[in-house]
Amino acid sequence: MDDCAPTPPLAHPGWRALVWFGAALCYLGLVVHFVGRRPELFTTIADPRYLAEVAAMFLTSAMAAAGAFCAGCPGRAIWERFAPLPFLLIWIGALAIGCWRDRHIQGFPPFANISTIQTIAAMSIPSALAILSMARRGAPIAPMTTVGLATLAATSMSSAVHRVFIEQSMAGSAGFWPFCAVLLMSGFASLFGRRLLRWTTRDEFVATVQRPS
């Protein structure tokens, strides 16, 4: 075989997820550094519901990243792709409690915060591109799942950072639109999974092998 250059195996999906998580956190940290954090953060953080919501968002992000990388490794267990689900459920639960508490204050749903969708989309783009470029090194076994999970990872992290630092709102229901943004974007991106992650066809492969180096 002429085309048999050494190809080191990819690192463990968990390790790759950790690398991406750290890098994305650094990027969002920089954004926060320039934008500034919310002034009442330390009083808000004392609320266990709020703390559970934000922790669940970060954990959803980390687990979705790991799930996306696992989905790109053939032969791995299917359940690994569902790793973010428990944290997503905790997030939904915390959000539901927040909305229930705030229903008399703001009404439901809190349409005033709908603009957060754009903010989260803008904040997510660099980290989403980073995770997708990492996921492309894997195999397109389940492209829709991989892209959906990768986008879920990027958007839920942006959403978490948005909730912690940028949004000037004490209300629990302020998390409603960030959550919708995450679900909308992840679902929409997964529709493009097959276009973003696809197998090399025979013709492309032959052209690659025949191309003079």
Place this chain on the structure above:
Amino acid sequence: MSSQHDPFAAKDDERRWRALMTSAQDGDGVAYAELLSDLLPVLHRFVRRKSRNAQDADDVVQEILVSLHTVRQTYDPRRPFTPWLMTIAARRVADAARRRYARGANEIAVDVLPETFQGDETKFEQEASDVAEDLRKALAVLPQSQREAIELIKIRGLSLEEAAEATGKSIGSLKVRVHRAIKAMRQALEQKS
């Protein structure tokens, strides 16, 4: 080599393939060639068992081998080889079935043709070669983009999705090109006759 029902032979195969794949990842071309030739009959059996259409089994096996090559970095030597291989194979078999279904949806099977004058077997050799020559000429005068669309979709039989992937053009623009090309060719042939 491999035995389908003997668990000891299967274990031996697994161990051997794992070692060969690990060597291939280190750049050992001989081990890689040995691995691929070992896998060829196994994949042929797998594809024939899974696929209803035995005609394109060779193509699907080739697709699997190309896929295996392009994603060989995803194999983790600490994990078993066979599930890794079979996941790729099953996915490629499913892709081939999906492609076949999409192609079949755009084709109509006709048992009895309404007329036979267009079939080559109903013509004298000279007539058939004249028609082919006219078509070739009509195709040759088409703009490059339209000719490419006709060649991919009507001659090579690719689906619109596959042709769009191959050319990087949208499905809509390919449809327009094919439509315009057929119209131009029809006009050219009418003028000729």
